[in-house]
Amino acid sequence: MDMQIIVTDPDALAAARCAVDAELDAIDAAASRFNPDSEINALTRSGRPTKVSELLAELLGAALLAAQQTDGDIDPTIGARLIDLGYDRDIADMDSSAPLAMSVSQSADWSMVSLDGRMVAVPLGVVLDLGSTAKAVAADRCAAQAHRITGAGVLVNLGGDIATAGDAPDEGWQVLVCDGDDQPAAMVALSPGVALATSSTLRRRWRHGKRAMHHIVDPRSGWPAEPVWRTVSVVAASCLAANTVSTAAVIRGWRAVDWIRAQRLPARLVDSDGIVHTLGGWPAENSGGRR
Template sequence: MPLLETLPVGVDTAQWPVWSTTARLVVTDPSTLPTARLLVEGELRAVELACSRFREDSELRRVRLAGGRPVRVSALLAELIRAALDAAERSDGDLDPTVGTALCDLGYDKTFSELPVRSAPMRLVVAPAPGWRQVMLDGRDLTVPPGVLLDLGATAKAYTADRCARLVAERCDTGVLVSLGGDIATAGPAPEGGWQVLVQDGPAEPPSQVALTAGTALATSSTISRRWHTDGRSLHHILDPRTCQPAAPVWRTVSVAAPRCLYANTLTTASLIRGHGAPDWLRSLGVPARLVAANGEVLTMGGWPA
């Protein structure tokens, strides 16, 4: 996951656990840090209550009980659903929010920190995803096929990083970096020399240090993190919606820099699913990207480091 390598002089930071990962907040004006943290924590709570598939009281879980009938949802959940559907369209269906039921069937039915190291026997053959085009959003009226549990894990974290960075920059009048696991968003002025970020998904993985300019985002998706074991098989959370099985581990990690974290994360996750076809696709988009193959070889393109 990307990490802030060094703190430039004059900035301040806060860090805390959230969503089975780590939230990190960095501001260029240290006097704004307490207010900025309150803003970010409030946004994280609101997003969790809106779209967690692990909380029985989340709005998303209540939508499932509608049995296919339209439900009027909050403005926040509508935004999160719209972001997921836009990502599905951008990726030609590689990111599909209707894989939630399949993830549960494969054993990912609790927040990751609560999963046992080795789960009890589960079904490894799961039903195909209904497909994102079956999800209808008309303003704030959401219709989900009967029995379908949506999973916004592929987009909600990146969307929230973007949202938090903009909010802090606007409310606190400061430069800010928000990191939620592998998703980084920045807003406002950057420190001198840019935001120095170390891209490394684990201590044994090949590192790359990049300097993010003001307003640049960075996302990293991985097939080596968020793994669990079922019936002697090691699984990861990036599902190919066409098979509802974990994507083949052609790439250990993929990182992309872009103006928005949501867009960057859409590309990194889709690249893991596309496997060998990912490099040509990313080159056609002209984005700075870094791919680490299953054997540890590193491929960069588009002017990486960003």
């Protein structure tokens, strides 16, 4: 995963990096499906109510909230299906020669997960994948913790999930939004304390046989969402809120336009033809872009 840390005080960078590294290590230990020793994998194997750490409870709560807000378009119980589709390890280690599984794993949905404080119950056989929501929460936590420790303004970018904390530079946080070398790009200025998330059908891709796959799976069909959108970028008060909308928008396809417009969130959607659609007062762009 690509990571960037930007601070308003250069002397604060080392301390900010230490804070971010510590947060990411803790989240990996709590919630990574690819870490065999993670707390979430132990929970998946248990099949009985389990008291989890405060961190994992927070991450599960965020995933379940995203599921509720998107009517199940984002579903943390999609893990087994991702494994069926070949996404069974870190994307850098994927084996595209493996045969494609054609059957859907045990039917599951987010309502089967019970969270009461730190007590969690997950039916045996249901594999949790917190995916994008955990990364978004990580960005929010990393920015907040780095600012808390250093007092500097901080921007943290975790593979397109961008969170900020503290004061911004005078010109705002300058962020380049793009979805490919050959596609329109835009530089936008983010105000202090806001976040931006980009969800893409162009990244975390692999092949099984002749079929191209990407990591944003529609829980209802069990297959990667149709690539109506190359990328969806959303600005919101937190990275979790922005990521929830951007990921669900990929799954909803063209229906996402009215849905995002109703929420009055700034968004930039690039369709499969490379045409840029901006909604909800998307920040002024100072380069590139077609409408």
